[in-house]
Amino acid sequence: MAQLAAEGKSPEILFWVGCAGSFDARAIKVTKAFVKILNAANVDFAILGNEEQCTGDPARRAGNEFLFQMSALTNIETLKNYSFKRIVTTCPHCFNVFKNEYPDLGGDFEVVHHSQFLEELIRDGKIRITPDGEIKGKKITYHDSCYLGRGNDIYEAPRHVIQQLGRDIAEMKRCGSNGLCCGAGGAQMFKEDEPGDRRINTERTDDIIETGADIVAANCPFCITMLEDGIKERELNDKVTVLDLAELIAGNLSK
DSSP, X not given: OHHHHHTTOOOSEEEEOHHHHHHOHHHHHHHHHHHHHHHHTTOOEEOOGGGOOXXXXXXXXXXXXXXXXXXXXXXXXXXXXXXXXXXXXXXXXHHHHHHHTGGGGTXXXXXXXXXXXXXXXXXXXXXXXXXXXXXXXXXXXXXXXXXXXXXXXXXXXXHHHHHTTTXXXXXXXXXXXXXXXXXXXXXXXXXXXXXXXXXXXHHHHHHHHHHXXXXXXXXXXXXXXXXXXXXXXXXXTTTOEEEEHHHHHHTTBOO
């Protein structure tokens, strides 16, 4: 963004990479897949680079309101230095805090989650999908992340994206507004388990196994981590794969 601003240019899209998408090895693969799609669609986008900080979402969920507001106000000041039309992010947590909580601190930005943006690119014919790509013959189920689904009532966009792959979704019994959390929300990702007889992500993995799916489509870096851990616990690494929507589309783009 700084480089473009110095040249007097302003991109249409600011891609908010997020902490996971920048530093977590698994989530970085999602970032690269999404950028591959953006480039294929000739989207005019840029990132903040070193100017991007954590949105503060984990701090607020964990109860550190002071740290959240410090992070949020710093980000808002940075974003207001630049000109762009929309923020797009691959993280529902970042999406939720931008959409619903930053406005209270003066940060009014138009933000869309990448599942919505992918649906838009497909609808507008900017990318084309082949049903004969890497997932040919695979059975797909979809996990609703809490911050995208129940938090923001976004259920159809990700499903529309998956359907473009020519696949019906083998829905879990607990899906949509009745979906089950992966176990990472509310800053639970960063603390030890509370006492109980089983982990939430293990129970969610059992929901996945029940569908007989080969692929679990997800839209959140935290969900991906928790679901992959559950699949490892059930020793199904060689049978069930967790993929972000961006990875599904990037691996099945029509040449």
